[in-house]
Amino acid sequence: MEFYGYKRPDGSYGARNYTAIIPSVTCANDVACAIAHQVQGTVVYQHHQGCSQMPPDLERVTNTLISLGKSPNVGAILIVSLGCEGTDHERMYQELSATGKPVEIIHIQELGGVSNAIRVGTDLARKLVIAISGQQRVPADISHVIMSIKCGASDTTSGMASNCVIGYVADKLVDLGATVIFGETTEFLGGEHLLAKRAVNKQVADKIYEIVNAMETRAKSVGVDMRRGQPTPGNIAGGLSSIEEKSLGAIVKSGTRPIQGVLDYPDHVTTQKGLWIKDTPGREPEILTGMAATGAQFMCFSTGRGAPQGFPSMPVIKICGNPNTYEKMENDMDINAGLIITGEKTIEEVGEEVFAKIIRVLGGEMTKNESIQYFSAIDIHCLGPVI
Amino acid sequence: MEEKKMALKINDLDNVATIFANHITSGTEVEVRDKAGHSMTFRVIGDIPYGHKFALQPIAKGEPIIKYGEEIGIASRDIKKGEYVHVHNLDSMRGRGDLEKR
Numbered sequence: 001m002e003f004y005g006y007k008r009p010d011g012s013y014g015a016r017n018y019t020a021i022i023p024s025v026t027c028a029n030d031v032a033c034a035i036a037h038q039v040q041g042t043v044v045y046q047h048h049q050g051c052s053q054m055p056p057d058l059e060r061v062t063n064t065l066i067s068l069g070k071s072p073n074v075g076a077i078l079i080v081s082l083g084c085e086g087t088d089h090e091r092m093y094q095e096l097s098a099t100g101k102p103v104e105i106i107h108i109q110e111l112g113g114v115s116n117a118i119r120v121g122t123d124l125a126r127k128l129v130i131a132i133s134g135q136q137r138v139p140a141d142i143s144h145v146i147m148s149i150k151c152g153a154s155d156t157t158s159g160m161a162s163n164c165v166i167g168y169v170a171d172k173l174v175d176l177g178a179t180v181i182f183g184e185t186t187e188f189l190g191g192e193h194l195l196a197k198r199a200v201n202k203q204v205a206d207k208i209y210e211i212v213n214a215m216e217t218r219a220k221s222v223g224v225d226m227r228r229g230q231p232t233p234g235n236i237a238g239g240l241s242s243i244e245e246k247s248l249g250a251i252v253k254s255g256t257r258p259i260q261g262v263l264d265y266p267d268h269v270t271t272q273k274g275l276w277i278k279d280t281p282g283r284e285p286e287i288l289t290g291m292a293a294t295g296a297q298f299m300c301f302s303t304g305r306g307a308p309q310g311f312p313s314m315p316v317i318k319i320c321g322n323p324n325t326y327e328k329m330e331n332d333m334d335i336n337a338g339l340i341i342t343g344e345k346t347i348e349e350v351g352e353e354v355f356a357k358i359i360r361v362l363g364g365e366m367t368k369n370e371s372i373q374y375f376s377a378i379d380i381h382c383l384g385p386v387i
Numbered sequence: 388m389e390e391k392k393m394a395l396k397i398n399d400l401d402n403v404a405t406i407f408a409n410h411i412t413s414g415t416e417v418e419v420r421d422k423a424g425h426s427m428t429f430r431v432i433g434d435i436p437y438g439h440k441f442a443l444q445p446i447a448k449g450e451p452i453i454k455y456g457e458e459i460g461i462a463s464r465d466i467k468k469g470e471y472v473h474v475h476n477l478d479s480m481r482g483r484g485d486l487e488k489r
Contacts, residue, residue, distance in 0.1 A: 156405050156438040159455070160395065189481040190459065219482045226482030227474070239405065239438035241452075241472065242479035245459035304438070324409075324437065341407050 001176060003145065003362040004137040005297070006075060009100030013140035014072035015297040015362045018043045018313050019128045021078050021121075022065050024092060025050030025085035031108055032080040035121040041129040042078075043312035047289070047380050051086040054384035058086040063266035064380045067293035069096040069103075070268050072146075073313045075132035076102040078125050080117070083109030102131055137363065143177035145362065146269055148291035148299040148314070149253050150184065152284055154231075155238025155304030155322055159249020161340040161347075162302035162321030168351030169300060169358070170255035174275050181263070181294050182254045183280035183287055185215045186230050190244030191251045195277075198259045207262045211279045218383075230282065234305050238322075253302055265381055269295045284309045286381035288316070298361055300354065308332040310369035311378060315361050318369060319354060334368050394429075396421045396443065398456030403440040403472050404429075405454075411435040419443065433471030440472045452477050 005013030021044040023032040029046050036044035045068060049061045065087070069077045077096050081089040089105065096103045104124045108117040149166050151158050170180045188195060192212045199205035219226045231240045240246045254275060263269075263278040278294055280287040288311040291299055298315045301307065303322075306329040310316040320326040323338025330336075335354055339345040361367055369375065394404040394417050404419045411417065412434045420426045431441050440454070446466040451458040463478040470476075 156440075157407070160397065160405070186482075191457065194457070216482055220484035220487055223484045223487065225479070225485045227479060230482065236474060237436075239436065239440065239473070241440070241474050241477045242460040243481050244457070244479060245454060248455040248457050248459065322438070 001142040002139045003142060003359050004364070005072070005140045005144070005362060006135055007138055007140070008072050008075075010070075012072035012295065013144045013297070014075065015315060015364070016073040016313060017041075017075045017132055017135055018073060019076040019078065019125060019132065020045070020069055020074045020313060021080060021125060022069060022092070023047070024065065024079055024081040024087050024089040027051065027082045027085065028080040028108060031114055031117045031121060034118045035078065035080070035125050038122050039125040039129055041133060042125055045289070045312060045378055046376055047378055049380045049382055052387050053086060053382060054387065057382040057384045058088075060266055060382060061380050062087045062092060064289065064293050066092055066095050067266055067268040067295070068289070068313070069101075070099055071292055071295050071313060073297055074101070075135065076128035077104070078121060078128060079103070079105040080121060081105060081107045083107040102128055104128065142173070143273070145173060145178040146181065146294065146296045147173055147178065147358070148181045148294060148296035150182070150287055150291065150299060151250050151253060151302040152282070152309070153303045153305040153307035154235055154240065154246060154249065156240060156249070157321035157338065157341055158302050158304040159252050160321065162304065162319045162337040163249060163253035164340070164347045165319055165335070165337045165350045165354055166253040166300045166302050167255040168347055169354050170253065170275065171257055172351070172355060174255065174257040177273060179269055179273050180255070180275045181269070181278050181291060181296060182275070183278040183290060184250060184282040185211050185279050186219070186243070186282050187247045187250040188212045189216055189247050190242070191247040195251060195254070195259060198257075200258050200260055204259060204261050208259070208277065211262060215281070238305050263294065265290050266293060268293060281381055285377050285379040288314065289378050289380055298358065300358070302337075303333075306332065308369065308374055309377065310367070310375035312375050315367045316369045317354065317357055317361060317367050332368055392417045394419045394441070397454060400453050400456040402443050402446055402453045404443055405438060405440050406435050407437065409437050417441075429469050431471065432467055432469045435471045442466045442468055442470050442472050444468050
């Protein structure tokens with residue numbers, strides 16, 4: 001089985017062919033956005049990190065931004081640096097240049113300020129988009145697919161319909177030799193024993209318990225009941241009474257295949273195949289960034305109450321488990337898995353519908369989220385304080 | 388045609404079922420189905436919104452509440468058969484920083 005993608009120098013295949021405008025620090029966002037606004041074919045990552053953070057977080061931000069540039073959906077990169085930030089913008093430039101993709105970097109302070117940086121950056125970005133714009137899609141084996149999965153604005157239909165559909169698709173892609181990544185470590189609480197049983201070995205099982213314990217310890221350190229943070233007020237209004245109930249419904253989307261290992265938040269997939277975990281929180285801006293950094297060409301996103309968010313360089317397919325929500329928010333939902341709840345379709349039928357949509361999206365078809373570009377609120381998950 | 392008042396029991400071990408119907412008020416009869424296709428009728432206690440749960444059997448305070456065949460929390464008070472189950476009578480046991488020793 002094949003899809004049509006853009007072949008990258010590292011052997012991966014992209015579903016999109018964007019020039020990424022990457023601010024190396026939040027203080028460079030406005031220049032990066034002005035360039036992206038002006039130049040067709042670009043995307044920009046408006047994050048809020050990169051300075052006055054503890055050194056491990058600065059390393060984490062640098063590595064995540066490098067991984068975003070390595071994404072197969074990115075064909076060229078312009079790094080926008082302020083000049084005095086805590087991230088290592090020179091390492092970003094070196095490591096991204098080593099991928100064989102065209103890369104440029106500008107420094108706002110060196111260029112004498114904002115307006116000149118916008119002018120110079122705009123002209124560089126124009127050269128980059130023109131340089132990659134003629135690249136043609138070629139057939140790629142389905143084993144080159146990296147699918148990320150997530151559920152957001154969940155209710156009790158998520159665990160019984162839309163997450164079951166994603167689980168079906170995850171199993172199918174794993175069996176075809178592809179890579180599937182799931183995260184939301186907070187939503188393992190209460191279900192971690194079921195995931196650990198599916199680990200390929202004891203080290204992986206131990207690692208699953210370790211990341212869950214670390215996430216729960218961070219939450220408990222505040223000294224209050226986690227409810228309202230997780231599950232959210234919307235989850236609770238949707239019938240989810242506890243994080244345990246939310247988790248047991250959430251992990252359904254990982255399907256049934258063995259778990260090969262656990263990736264750190266900034267990690268980029270190279271040779272990993274099969275089902276993997278990425279250690280992320282559940283909130284959209286941070287997990288979507290982490291999943292795009294993984295190198296996922298797209299995301300399957302399950303929702304019950306209706307989460308419309310996407311990511312600039314990673315198409316997000318919205319699968320809605322709640323038939324009432326689908327009716328209200330059809331313009332934002334790609335697939336109606338609510339028909340499983342009403343008994344009109346089976347999990348397998350909707351799963352095949354999603355699979356067909358995936359192949360089309362990989363080949364260039366837009367998702368509803370892409371068509372309205374609702375994806376600017378992104379961020380990088382950090383562990384320490386802003387200082 | 389009147390809308391079917393339907394609820395699902397996911398696992399044989401479950402002591403709650405999830406309602407997938409609108410306008411369920413106290414005293415409404417609800418049909419609970421399981422995966423094997425069996426069905427049983429329950430009269431619910433409390434107004435229960437779409438996607439919310441009720442007890443399939445009496446659950447004493449301190450006993451686990453089971454869905455997906457797994458524990459989703461503990462009854463924070465005695466719950467009657469048919470009674471609405473949610474945050475008012477179900478306590479989560481995870482992420483409870485408030486229960487940690489200071």
